[in-house]
Amino acid sequence: MDYLKQATKLKNQLIMYRRKIHSYAEVGMNLPKTVDFVISELKAMGYSPKKVGQSGVTATIGCSGKVILLRADMDALPMEEKSGEPFASTNGNCHGCGHDMHTAMLLGAAKLLKENEAQLSGTVKLMFQPGEELFKGSKDMIEAGILENPKVDAALAIHTATGVTPLGVFMYNNSSTMMCSADTFKITIKGKGSHGSYPQNSIDPINIAAHVILATQEVIARETIPSELCVLTIGSINAGSMANSIPESAVITGSIRASSKEMRSTMVSRTKEIAELTSATFRGTCEFELLSGTPPLICNPQVVNSMVKYINELDFQGKSPYPGLQANASEDFAEISDRVPSAYMMLGAGFPTDPKAANAHDPAVRFNEDALPIGAAILAHCAERWLADNQ
Incomplete structure (x- = not known):
């Protein structure tokens, strides 16, 4: 299945998802507008989403067998936006870490998977979480049962990297700690x-x-x-x-x-x-x-290597693997990777020709929306391929 080709056709819709979420950026563990939007879009695709924990959303697709979880964070930062984008938030909050991009990508992957449900060899569980910036959202959803019923066997998350990071670079670590506790x-x-x-x-x-x-x-x-x-x-x-x-x-x-x-x-x-x-x-x-x-973000080498192989099967603009990434930054997907064999990928979404391009958590940060269909395709393709290889 050519998920990249299909995702490219959805680019305008993915941009709409992202900009709508961006325009009313919400912070912390209470994201009423974002949650309502995600649930509404999932229902329109044919899913039966449900809330998990304080403000998380989940839905499943596929058939019995192994289960892979795809995760996106939804919360923003409590700072005034200075990006200059026409869809910038004006409520004192700012999607300065790209979580609006991640949510749009997972919504796109959900749409792609729903349209190709017959191709799935197992189950894909979607996880839209609040409170990543507080390091509370994953833990809250885990305590509410996100990793059970059905039990999750593997997990994958993508985080965009902006600034001067080129489009299409994907960074990972299959041998040591990727991010700190x-x-x-x-x-x-x-x-x-x-x-x-x-x-x-x-x-x-x-x-x-x-x-x-x-x-x-x-x-x-x-x-x-x-x-x-x-x-x-x-x-x-x-x-x-x-x-x-x-x-x-x-x-x-x-x-x-x-x-x-x-x-x-x-x-x-x-x-x-x-x-x-x-x-x-x-x-x-x-x-x-x-x-x-x-905890520290430590990925499972076998799962990471599988995901890298699957990503290399896609022919997207600027595709370039960057192994061995280590960062002092932290990520509460570590709560998932601490319990389930997982892979975490950083995907380039920056502007390499602009030496003044701001980085994440800067109120002036901007993200390259050309990364949206790439991210959606990666999530959908990796999920289908992992399920096919692991039944």
């Missing part, structure tokens, strides 16, 4: 306030916070394996409101990233321990909270 944390330090002229009467939480921040950096410097990707970032510190008063508390937030489960565990536990012991050293107390988290 991510854990966001909040440290609340409690002290004792006083007038700034009498520091001896205080337990200064700002001073404690400063020592905590410096001490936690030594986890990277002296307690992690130098060859592994590890990052500990302090993103905010909030304390006090006056120049001549010592406040009662200080709040630090930050994030931890690691390329292995072992380093992730070490960094989280040591950050907590250092914060608590440093606070106690200066007579304060400390509460350490993990706000969200996702």
